[in-house]
Amino acid sequence: MTSIGSKVRLAAPSIDPVVSDYTIGYIQHVSNSTTDSVASQQLDIKAELSFVNDLLVSAGGNPKKVSQLISSLSADLETQLKDNAEKLNLTGDTSKRLLDINLLNSHTRKVNNSMALMGATRDIEHTGRKIETRVDKKKLEKAERKIAKKVAKRDNKFVKYEASKLLNETQDENYDEFFLKINPIDFGSGAGKSKDIKIEDFDLYVGAGQRILSNATLTLSYGRRYGLVGQNGIGKSTLLRALSKRELNVPKHISILHVEQELRGDETTALQSVLDADVWRKQLLFEEKKINDRLNEIESLRNEFHEDSLEVKKLDNESGDLQSHLEEIFEKLEEMESSKAEGRAASILFGLGFSTESHSKPTNSFSGGWRMRLALARALFCKPDLLLLDEPSNMLDVPSITYLANYLQSYPSTVLVVSHDRSFLNDVATDIIHQHSERLDYYRGANFDSFYATKEERMKNAKREYENQMAYRKHLQEFIDKFRYNAAKSSEAQSRIKKLEKLPILEAPEEDKTITFKFPDPEKLSPPILQLQNITFGYSKDNLLLKNVDFDVQLDSRIALVGANGCGKTTLLKILMQQLDPIDGIISKNPRLRIGYFAQHHVDSMDLNLSAVAWMAQKFPGKNDEEYRRHLGSFGITGTLGLQKMELLSGGQKSRVAFAALCMNEPHVLILDEPSNHLDTSGLDALADALDKFKGGVLMVSHDVFVIDKVCNQIWVSEDGIVSKFGGSIFDYKRYILSEADSKGVVKKQ
Structure with missing residues (x-):
């Protein structure tokens, strides 16, 4: 041995x-x-x-x-x-x-x-x-x-590597520990290295062996902004998480930050929370203080010994090493513009809708939506080499989305964003990555609109090529079957057999699943349909949320109500629904008027232990199961989906059940509060088409510019307690927001 x-x-x-x-x-x-x-x-x-x-x-x-x-x-x-x-x-x-x-x-x-x-x-x-x-x-x-x-390199595959049976212990790491583990501080070893990312020939799995990518290649060029699109459940968020934890082979000198979930609240102020997000800066400032304290201590100790003593030489050597490291820290802090950090953090918070007063509030005093904005603000402040954003627009209003899109347009590093918001992707993306069929397809130099047009053209070409080959195969096979055993034609038959064998095997192109919504057409009503006159509302007379609002909805109305979060948009909808009583003013409505209301938090009103069919029967009795299933089918809840417990449905599928429910009474007017949340691209297309064809009135609060532009012809703005009609399109409103932000000095300040 x-x-x-x-x-x-x-x-x-x-x-x-x-x-x-x-x-x-x-x-x-x-x-x-x-x-x-x-x-x-x-x-x-x-x-x-x-x-x-x-x-x-x-x-x-x-x-x-x-x-x-x-x-x-x-x-x-x-x-x-x-x-x-x-x-x-x-x-x-x-x-x-x-x-x-x-x-x-x-x-x-x-x-x-x-x-x-x-x-x-x-x-x-x-x-x-x-x-x-x-x-x-x-x-x-x-x-x-x-x-x-x-193992991955040998097999040209990526399979999530499980912890060894030798060590099964896990540690509950806090944000700082995780950040430094993923992004160790680099004092120059990465200087001059390429920050492009190319990961070739990998597989990606999720859950119990479910493969979401097969033999895929991910290519991200530094400084480009990529929109990652695909149907719900295809694995886009899983890919982002694998990148964020370096489970995929991202070079170590490239810093990564992933905005996936809301910030945990504590007593830290909003502004300090954003400053603390840059763990490198925080760590360097801590080391700077620690070194300065030690240098002061060394200076005091030197006075206790003779100038030529061994102890003084040791202290001088230590002081020299500390001074050298302190210079590296100063260079790193200067490189990241540490002195401008507080002003930049405040600017980002303001752009995302935080008032100056809220900067000093503790993070645990904010709701979930605002904590999500804080998480986004922290990421923008850090400026990582690779910024990963997962549906960032879901919790934002139109002004905040506009600010974020404008901010990212001049972002100096690489951005990979998962989003179904077409307008946001049109503003932000320089390239589109389409995830489908266990692969990634690249559309370089494309925003969402050009990607969509190119994808459709690719689909047509692939379908045409497939059909032509199938026809050619059929023609060859018919000749072979007819003359295979004919002595005079046998050589020609053999020739065609060889041609058939050499033909490349094409798969039928996979077409995206199409979903259709259908809102029933109501009977006509005579005006006034629904009207507010001089409405004033507040939870106290000293703190008014809405003042002297005049507003009306007709059967042909197509109104989008926009404005910053917290400015009273949802409150106005509830007043129209007579769920809230105003302090002053008059509400007029046709007595025969039926309203279909889609609440932003519609899931709260659902019994998720029931199937969609059972819940509909409980909420709207009097029909048989087949009628409920047919009605749900008109909103994309087909087959066994209507018979499953609703807790098993995705967010988009639950939204479709809610749309089906609001149509059961054949409403004259649809009042919709954030209807686009949780819907993927095909769902948004179906919703926009159905609303466009609806014969009744539509009033919606939404942040999705695509849906607003396709459906609405009036923009009303809620701002500072005043609700007024805006003289222009939703795109004019976005330009107005940017001009206002520019005048306040919060645009294009990185």
């Missing part, structure tokens, strides 16, 4: 030295166990070497050579175990005899040297028994990450 090291390195020459040394030490440990009277009785050589075999192969060793090594080791160890057992029978149990202390220390040193790289920690559980070993967690985790990369 003296040549274990050479045997291991010969069988697996390319594996990481950390894994190689660990394997050698482990085999040596098994070998030593054969000489121990107690351990040898429990020793299962086959199981131990099976573990070694799996470890070497997963680390990149040649399976054939590793198998030969294991066979050789197995024979040696079995012989050694047998010899030791026979010797024990002749000499008796020597395990309790006193050993020469020098011999014992020598043996211990040999074992420790072979396993020194692992340090000392804990028992390892693997084959059902415990073996005392020495494992440094950090080194082992590092080795496992290297193994995972080599």
